[in-house]
Amino acid sequence: MTAPPLFPGFDGLMTLSRREGVDIRPTLLRVLTDLYVQARSHSEEEARQFVELTSRLIDQVDDATRAAVRARLAIYPATPREILNKLGLKPSNPDLRVPVAAAIPVPPPAPAPPIKAPTDAELRMASNLSMQPQDAAEISEMFFRASASERALILHNLPETPLRASARIPGARAKRAIETLEMAAFAADTENFELELGEALILPSRVAAQVVGDPGGEALACAMRALDMPSAVFQRVLMFLNPEFGSSVNHVYRLSRLYDRLSERSALIMLAAWRGSTMAVTRAKYRPALYDDERHRARSAAAQTRPAVQPGSGLMPRTGSKNSGG
Secondary structure (H helix, E strand, O other): OOOOOOOOOOHHHHEEEEEEEOOHHHHHHHHHHHHHHHHOOOOOOHHHHHHHHHHHHOOOOHHHHHHHHHHHHHHOOOOHHHHHOOOOOOOOOOOOOOOOEOOOOOOOOOOOOOOOOOOOOHHHHHHOOOOOHHHHHHHHHHHHOHHHHHHHHHHOOOOOOOOOOOOOOOOOHEEEEEHHHHHHOOOHHHHHHHHHHHHHHHOOOHHHHHHHOOOOHHHHHHHHHHHHOOHHHHHHHHHOOOHHHHHHHHHHHHHHHHHHHHOOHHHHHHHHHHHHHHHHHHHOOOOOOOOOHHHOOOOOOOOOOOOOOOOOOOOOOOHHHHHOOO
């Protein structure tokens, strides 16, 4: 029986990372490394998958990401030998508790150039890569398929990506939506809750229902953070909207901690992915019409047979009248 992949949906993310305009390979490598070092030991199949996936990314990321991953794996005792060699690390031995990195040559001291803080325009340009609809659909699908720990890592690393986030919801509209959502939660009125959420976040009813009905609750946390809902209100919504959430203290506590650590940028990037995924579904349903589509689509009408006698072509036989002489 084939073992499940170490990171579900990773192959789709690799395809996404190779597309022009969106480079999330550094984030993928960080997430994959964080998932691997969480466990104390791994099976041979898991180690093989980690080597295969990581080897494809190490040579394609920037120096800062490679250095961060190198530091994480240098202190992890179960790092595969192939990855140690690729990162220039020495395998562990009985005298050393952790792998030791090779000595780095010290360059001659040089005067450090003055550090110039990035301007507002540069910061905006750094986060100005729009997601294509298909890319947004893949990110949204990957998020909903991931486990709770994987979702937390995805949301933690989203702010480091150059993806463009959705615009903030206007303050007055967000405040009105928060009040309506809280009242709907108190009444356990899921239908009106989904309706108000879709209108406030400009989401179709299908996506709004998926966000509200998600059993993990991380999607709902992103939606509420996009509205800048206060933490205390979010906890009340969790306890009253879904009876399963409210009956589990641990679940409410976990989502409350996630909500307090969740950044606004992460929530707005996920909102952009949800909006973009609807465009991908629409494009798949409707294709552009060509100039000769109507001609190909038209059905050839069956030839109609003409009657033997055309109306009006002949005279009806005249019959005798009552007044005619006989």
